[in-house]
Amino acid sequence: MPSYISKCAGPPPLVFFSSASIVPSFLPFRFSCNTLCCWCHSFRPSLPSVSTSPTPPPLSKCAAPPPLSDSSSAADHVVQRHHRRSTLSLHSAMSIFGGMIARKFSSATTRSLHVCVVGSGPAGFYTAEKMLKAHKGAEVDIIDRLPTPFGLVRSGVAPDHPETKIVINQFSRVAHNERCSFFGNVTLGSSISLSELRQIYHVVVLAYGAESDRVLGIPGEELKGVHSAREFVWWYNGHPDFSNLTPDLKSTDTAIVLGQGNVALDVARILLRSPKELSTTDIANHALTALSESSIRKVYLVGRRGPVQAACTAKELREILAIKDLYVNIKEADLVKTSSDEEEMKNNRIRKRVFELLSKASTSRSPSQSSGQRELHFTFFRKPDKFLESYDKSGYVDGVHFEKTTLKENDSGNQIAIGTGEYEDIKCGLVLKSIGYKSIPIDGLPFDQSKGVVPNIKGRVISSSNGGENEDGLYVCGWLKRGPTGIIATNLYDAEETVASISEDIEKKEVTSQKAGREGLVHLLENKKIKFVTFGDWEKIDFEEKKVGSLKGKPREKLATWNDLLEVTTK
Amino acid sequence: MFISKLWRLGAQASKGLSKAPLTIPSRRSFFPIVQNDSLDASSRKLFSTTNSQEENEDKQKISVTFFDKDGEQEIKVLIGMSMLEATHENDIELKGACEGSLACSTCHVIVMDVEQYNKLEDPTDEENDMLDLAFGLTETSRLWCQVIAKPELDGLRLALPAATRNFAVDGYKPKPH
Numbered sequence: 237m238p239s240y241i242s243k244c245a246g247p248p249p250l251v252f253f254s255s256a257s258i259v260p261s262f263l264p265f266r267f268s269c270n271t272l273c274c275w276c277h278s279f280r281p282s283l284p285s286v287s288t289s290p291t292p293p294p295l296s297k298c299a300a301p302p303p304l305s306d307s308s309s310a311a312d313h314v315v316q317r318h319h320r321r322s323t324l325s326l327h328s329a330m331s332i333f334g335g336m337i338a339r340k341f342s343s344a345t346t347r348s349l350h351v352c353v354v355g356s357g358p359a360g361f362y363t364a365e366k367m368l369k370a371h372k373g374a375e376v377d378i379i380d381r382l383p384t385p386f387g388l389v390r391s392g393v394a395p396d397h398p399e400t401k402i403v404i405n406q407f408s409r410v411a412h413n414e415r416c417s418f419f420g421n422v423t424l425g426s427s428i429s430l431s432e433l434r435q436i437y438h439v440v441v442l443a444y445g446a447e448s449d450r451v452l453g454i455p456g457e458e459l460k461g462v463h464s465a466r467e468f469v470w471w472y473n474g475h476p477d478f479s480n481l482t483p484d485l486k487s488t489d490t491a492i493v494l495g496q497g498n499v500a501l502d503v504a505r506i507l508l509r510s511p512k513e514l515s516t517t518d519i520a521n522h523a524l525t526a527l528s529e530s531s532i533r534k535v536y537l538v539g540r541r542g543p544v545q546a547a548c549t550a551k552e553l554r555e556i557l558a559i560k561d562l563y564v565n566i567k568e569a570d571l572v573k574t575s576s577d578e579e580e581m582k583n584n585r586i587r588k589r590v591f592e593l594l595s596k597a598s599t600s601r602s603p604s605q606s607s608g609q610r611e612l613h614f615t616f617f618r619k620p621d622k623f624l625e626s627y628d629k630s631g632y633v634d635g636v637h638f639e640k641t642t643l644k645e646n647d648s649g650n651q652i653a654i655g656t657g658e659y660e661d662i663k664c665g666l667v668l669k670s671i672g673y674k675s676i677p678i679d680g681l682p683f684d685q686s687k688g689v690v691p692n693i694k695g696r697v698i699s700s701s702n703g704g705e706n707e708d709g710l711y712v713c714g715w716l717k718r719g720p721t722g723i724i725a726t727n728l729y730d731a732e733e734t735v736a737s738i739s740e741d742i743e744k745k746e747v748t749s750q751k752a753g754r755e756g757l758v759h760l761l762e763n764k765k766i767k768f769v770t771f772g773d774w775e776k777i778d779f780e781e782k783k784v785g786s787l788k789g790k791p792r793e794k795l796a797t798w799n800d801l802l803e804v805t806t807k
Numbered sequence: 808m809f810i811s812k813l814w815r816l817g818a819q820a821s822k823g824l825s826k827a828p829l830t831i832p833s834r835r836s837f838f839p840i841v842q843n844d845s846l847d848a849s850s851r852k853l854f855s856t857t858n859s860q861e862e863n864e865d866k867q868k869i870s871v872t873f874f875d876k877d878g879e880q881e882i883k884v885l886i887g888m889s890m891l892e893a894t895h896e897n898d899i900e901l902k903g904a905c906e907g908s909l910a911c912s913t914c915h916v917i918v919m920d921v922e923q924y925n926k927l928e929d930p931t932d933e934e935n936d937m938l939d940l941a942f943g944l945t946e947t948s949r950l951w952c953q954v955i956a957k958p959e960l961d962g963l964r965l966a967l968p969a970a971t972r973n974f975a976v977d978g979y980k981p982k983p984h
Binding site: 397399400402403405406549550551554585586589723724725726728729 | 936939940
């Protein structure tokens with residue numbers, strides 16, 4: 237019997253099992269032993285209530301070498317202490333079974349379908365989930381440039397919307413699937429190129445979203461104090477790329493938000509909510525401090541068109557209108573509807589209900605506003621013409637020069653904003669542009685610059701928008717595929733379409749080539765000395781954040797710098 | 808023999824999974840996390856959400872049928888139980904991303920008969936807000952997580968929204984009424 241098995245104080249039946257096993261290679265023994273060693277340490281008699289204690293003892297003693305490839309996810313799960321007990325035991329059970337049986341049929345694994353999903357937000361996870369379900373032999377690896385998964389669910393959803401983040405539970409279940417692995421801190425482009433990925437995997441699905449912004453292209457856009465809403469949202473959500481944004485909230489009482497979509501409403505609401513209410517959310521600490529010292533009391537939500545065209549939805553509007561002690565100003569003159577407006581609203585339930593809410597808010601506002609009260613102004617029919625520079629503080633924004641607009645129907649029957657030649661200035665010290673996200677192209681990837689997406693047909697990447705050839709084995713899902721629109725659930729249907737395309741293609745052209753898959757990826761990353769983050773490592777971050785958060789009455793205290801995040805993963 | 812032993816042990820493990828709390832592993836059992844004396848043949852459901860399954864068997868159940876692109880499936884739901892929970896226990900392909908907190912629209916169902924739709928209680932503003940965004944919305948759409956089983960709903964027939972759609976790059980917009 238190999239020595240590491242006798243060291244493992246495992247129960248005699250396992251030893252019996254091992255020796256009676258018909259598995260030829262000794263790898264499964266080592267693999268099973270890793271699992272059990274970690275177990276033994278976990279369940280030593282001196283630690284009787286390891287599953288019930290709130291802060292389980294450290295499990296660093298597992299000296300067994302990390303198991304190979306897909307078994308790593310299972311072993312990792314075993315050493316994670318804040319797993320649900322049933323999941324722990326299920327994974328332990330599966331790891332023994334899986335290890336032995338998988339190794340026995342190891343020749344089959346090299347013929348299994350190797351899939352890589354780039355991006356671990358909703359699009360990535362829904363795609364992974366559907367691929368795992370549709371193809372029982374598929375091995376899915378999800379890579380993300382951040383050490384933390386879940387994309388915008390973690391870094392985009394507002395801190396005061398915790399229910400929207402519950403979907404993370406579903407995604408975690410996918411990550412815990414035996415055939416799925418997460419690789420964080422792996423950037424497509426710098427850590428690994430697209431061509432390298434396509435060599436290692438049969439199928440590559442790009443779901444890396446839209447990490448840039450549309451630009452207005454007007455003078456003064458580079459002035460200090462002008463930020464994109466995306467950066468501001470990442471800042472208050474503790475995204476490690478923007479923890480140093482340090483927006484100046486102390487030298488002005490007015491902020492202008494350009495755009496009237498849900499992201500615009502989010503940033504306005506975070507600026508206007510009382511810090512006390514925010515202090516019990518998972519807002520990043522540096523943001524909470526800044527907002528507690530903020531002098532901003534007035535926020536303008538400015539749209540180029542009218543209330544009928546406002547891009548926000550009822551839930552978010554209802555929420556912001558219900559903020560306590562908030563004076564909401566909507567000019568009644570702006571609420572006059574034209575026949576084109578009526579036509580637009582006729583078949584659009586969302587527009588109808590949003591308009592009703594705005595109308596009600598306009599007429600029901602309190603007659604007088606007290607001084608120091610926070611104000612929200614819905615400003616319609618204003619197009620930004622240029623940003624005004626401060627005379628006192630050179631290089632800083634002082635206000636926005638707007639052109640008044642009117643609506644006109646274009647050739648496609650849509651109402652667009654046309655300048656009237658009349659102008660108006662609104663003074664402010666902070667501008668947040670919330671006019672839309674944009675995807676970033678990478679080397680070797682076809683990209684449609686005007687639409688900001690990867691050209692594709694039903695998720696199959698094509699070489700150009702003008703009907704080029706299909707790029708073999710390359711697919712897209714999510715915002716990268718259809719543009720930055722929709723809600724989390726939209727990706728459910730999007731992923732279904734992409735996976736249907738993948739399945740059709742696999743059926744038509746049977747997978748015969750052997751690809752390195754997960755082992756190839758690990759090998760490549762190790763050669764490049766890239767310290768990738770596993771899902772188990774993320775769970776260490778998760779545990780740490782929740783632990784510190786609970787001391788402060790928050791659901792979690794986000795680790796907001798690269799150093800902090802990566803340090804915890806090494807523990 | 809090896810396979811049958813594996814099978815039996817696997818069956819033991821899966822039964823054991825429904826047991827809580829986890830106790831110190833017995834050195835004698837193959838799976839240290841399962842106590843032999845804690846195995847209970849009557850408790851077969853994995854990750855069971857209710858503790859008193861035996862009591863509930865006496866209560867009445869209503870029948871609900873789901874229609875999707877693959878066919879139809881009938882399930883039985885205990886009166887007073889959340890419909891969405893019952894649906895998940897029967898492995899119907901219906902998501903509940905926000906787990907019933909009215910923060911998504913993934914549990915969207917379409918009631919096939921208007922009369923049955925009218926028997927349901929009116930949706931709240933909050934439910935309507937999320938229905939606004941639901942995929943393939945119709946006049947008789949509801950969010951399933953908001954419906955609790957009651958006797959009048961026996962024989963309810965529901966359709967799941969069609970799964971595949973063309974996602975045009977210029978933005979497919981579902982057509983609500």
